[in-house]
Amino acid sequence: xxxxxxxxxxxxxxxxxxxxxxxxxxxxxxxxxxxxxxxxxxxxxxxxxxxxxxxxxxxxxxxxxxxxxxxxxxxxxxxxxxxxxxxxxxxxxxxxxxxxxxxxxxxxxxxxxxxxxxxxxxxxxxxxxxxxxxxxxxxxxxxxxxxxxxxxxxxxxxxxxxxxxxxxxxxxxxxxxxxxxxxxxx
Amino acid sequence: xxxxxxxxxxxxxxxxxxxxxxxxxxxxxxxxxxxxxxxxxxxxxxxxxxxxxxxxxxxxxxxxxxxxxxxxxxxxxxxxxxxxxxxxxxxxxxxxxxxxxxxxxxxxxxxxxxxxx
Amino acid sequence: xxxxxxxxxxxxxxxxxxxxxxxxxxxxxxxxxxxxxxxxxxxxxxxxxxxxxxxxxxxxxxxxxxxxxxxxxxxxxxxxxxxxxxxxxxxxxxxxxxxxxxxxxxxxxxxxxxxxxxxxxxxxxxxxxxxxxxxxxx
Numbered sequence: 001x002x003x004x005x006x007x008x009x010x011x012x013x014x015x016x017x018x019x020x021x022x023x024x025x026x027x028x029x030x031x032x033x034x035x036x037x038x039x040x041x042x043x044x045x046x047x048x049x050x051x052x053x054x055x056x057x058x059x060x061x062x063x064x065x066x067x068x069x070x071x072x073x074x075x076x077x078x079x080x081x082x083x084x085x086x087x088x089x090x091x092x093x094x095x096x097x098x099x100x101x102x103x104x105x106x107x108x109x110x111x112x113x114x115x116x117x118x119x120x121x122x123x124x125x126x127x128x129x130x131x132x133x134x135x136x137x138x139x140x141x142x143x144x145x146x147x148x149x150x151x152x153x154x155x156x157x158x159x160x161x162x163x164x165x166x167x168x169x170x171x172x173x174x175x176x177x178x179x180x181x182x183x184x185x186x
Numbered sequence: 187x188x189x190x191x192x193x194x195x196x197x198x199x200x201x202x203x204x205x206x207x208x209x210x211x212x213x214x215x216x217x218x219x220x221x222x223x224x225x226x227x228x229x230x231x232x233x234x235x236x237x238x239x240x241x242x243x244x245x246x247x248x249x250x251x252x253x254x255x256x257x258x259x260x261x262x263x264x265x266x267x268x269x270x271x272x273x274x275x276x277x278x279x280x281x282x283x284x285x286x287x288x289x290x291x292x293x294x295x296x297x298x299x300x301x302x303x
Numbered sequence: 304x305x306x307x308x309x310x311x312x313x314x315x316x317x318x319x320x321x322x323x324x325x326x327x328x329x330x331x332x333x334x335x336x337x338x339x340x341x342x343x344x345x346x347x348x349x350x351x352x353x354x355x356x357x358x359x360x361x362x363x364x365x366x367x368x369x370x371x372x373x374x375x376x377x378x379x380x381x382x383x384x385x386x387x388x389x390x391x392x393x394x395x396x397x398x399x400x401x402x403x404x405x406x407x408x409x410x411x412x413x414x415x416x417x418x419x420x421x422x423x424x425x426x427x428x429x430x431x432x433x434x435x436x437x438x439x440x441x
Contacts, residue, residue, distance in 0.1 A: 010197045013231075017204040017224060026216055033220050040227045048255040049234045050244045050336040052263050054328075056230070058344040059271050063429055064223060066351060070436035071216055071278040075285045079214040080292050089211035097203040104195045111240030113253070118239060122256045130247060134407045135333040135414065138245040138257040139264070143338065144414040147261060148397045152382055154265045155421055159379050161272035162428035168279040169435040171368045246335065268340055268425070275432045282439065 002046060009043050026077045027069075034065040051139045194235050201228035213293045215281045219274060226270045233259045304356050314356045321349040329422045333411075339418040343425025350430045359437045362430075371431050378424030385416050 013036060020032040037060030044053035108115040125142055133141045143151055205228060208221025237259035245257035285291045288299055304310055325346035332338030354362040386397040394401035399413025 006194070010194070013201055013228075014197065014204075017201050017228075020220065020224060021204060021208055026214065026220075029217060029220055033223060036224060037227060040231060043231055044234055047231075047234050047238045048242060048244045049237070049260050049263070050246070051338065051341075052230070052234060052260050052267070054336050054341045055264055055267050055344075056227070058341050058348070059267055060223075060227065062348050062351075063271055063344060063432075064274055066433065067275055067278050067436060068216065068220060070433070071282060074282050074436070074439060075216055075291045079212070079217055080294075082211065082213060083294060086211050089207055092210065093203045093207045096206065097199055100199045100202070101196055104192050104199070107192065107195065107236075110192065110194045110235060111238050113239055113241075115236075117236055117259070118256055122258050125257060126245065126247070126254055132406070133410045133414075135411070136247045137333055137335060137338075138247055138254065139260045139336075140332050140338050140414065140418070142257050142261045143264065144417050145399060145410055148386075148417065150261075150265060151417070151421065152386070152397070154268055155379055155382055155424055157269050158272050158428050159375060159424060161276050162375050162431050164276045165279045165432050165435050166372075168276075168283055169439055171363075171434055172438055244336075264340065272428075279435070282436070 006043070006046050009039055009046065013039050013043070024079045024081060026072050026079055029079075030065060030068045030072060033068065034061050037061045037064065051137075195232065198228050198232045198235065201231070204228075215284065215291045215293065216278070218293075219277045219281065222277075223270065223274055226266070230263045230266060233263050305358065310356050314352060318349050318353055321345060321352070325349065325426075329418065332418055333414065339421025340425055342418075343422040344429060346422070346426040347429030347433070351433050354433060354437060359434055362434060366430065368431075368434070371427050371434075374423055374427035375431065378420040378422070378427065381420035381423070382417055385413060385420070389413070 016032050016036045016039065020029050020036070023029050023032065037056060040060065041053045041057040044050075044056060112118075125146060126138055129135075129138055129141045133145050135141055202225055205221050205223075205225030208224060209218050212218055212221065237256035239253055239255050242253040242255040243251050245254045245260065247254070281291055284296065288296050290296060290299075325342050325348075328337040328345060329339065329342030332342070350362055350366065353365070385399075385402075389398050389401050390396050392401040397413075399410045400406040401409060402412045403409035
């Protein structure tokens, strides 16, 4: 049953991705991206990643889609039809895809319990977390305590992005485009 | 059968290549950024598929469960999702400023304006 | 959009529920899915909904840009400050064992403070980015 759900969701993802290539109205492409993120969140739930599904649904469908819609409102929603022939990008994409598929032949089968990624660190975290930290959510325990430095770095990245957007756009639009004033009123 | 066990990964690789194609083949800057986000989302699916243990459950420790899926890729991808939205926000802010400076968000027109200066 | 009575009324009803849910996700991140990032984004989503329906000047009246800049820095300062605090109490940087009377209590307190910092900064940055994009009309 789970395999059937997985299969259907991945099929819908493929359809949405191909639609995002073929459409030229940026509004429709953004909505396709929102649908893609929501289907990815559903795939994450099927793959037991509930925290990741939560974050992808909130961030991918909520914030990313809103920002893209705001940008399209400022930039314009029509895409010019491509002037170059798509032969070279297609060749590059097919070669890269073939190389990656060749690489997957060395991978352990999907869901295997003795895969190398399931050894070493993960059993230690799952086993020792009740004694050392004592909270049920293992992902929060790893995120906030075992790998706290990474979370600090991630928070700094978000902070920097916020400051960057403020530096680029400011809080208000420029009042007079001809007056050439570099200072934005915030 | 060995091939069916890798089916998940191949579909994800196809999705990655779709996003990659959108980035390199479209001229509009906003569509390029949407392509980068498509690529990122499919990479996340790849990593989470690698962490799944068949018969396991979500990594929230409870009494009745024996096997859990690996929490380490979850943490990695959580960080990656949030960093991705941060870079998307910055990229879109840059596109807005480019549009105000050049009057267009199409790559070819921007190159033409730069070369004719 | 504020001329539409259905949107106005439904928004005013659902925004408190969204804020409450954001706080639930923040503080129950230890026991179920959730945590700082998700809670911050949901908290910002309530303000973004308010801004979409009532306009960005209404959001700016509720939370001024100065407060937003303060909150952005405050969350990161809280996270880094917890690390400095643990160093002052004798452990390594971000070693939560030193924060309470025994390691388990220390870990609980450390994770609580750290997730709070994450939630504050993420919410403030998301609202900031939305106001920056939406306030820039042609």
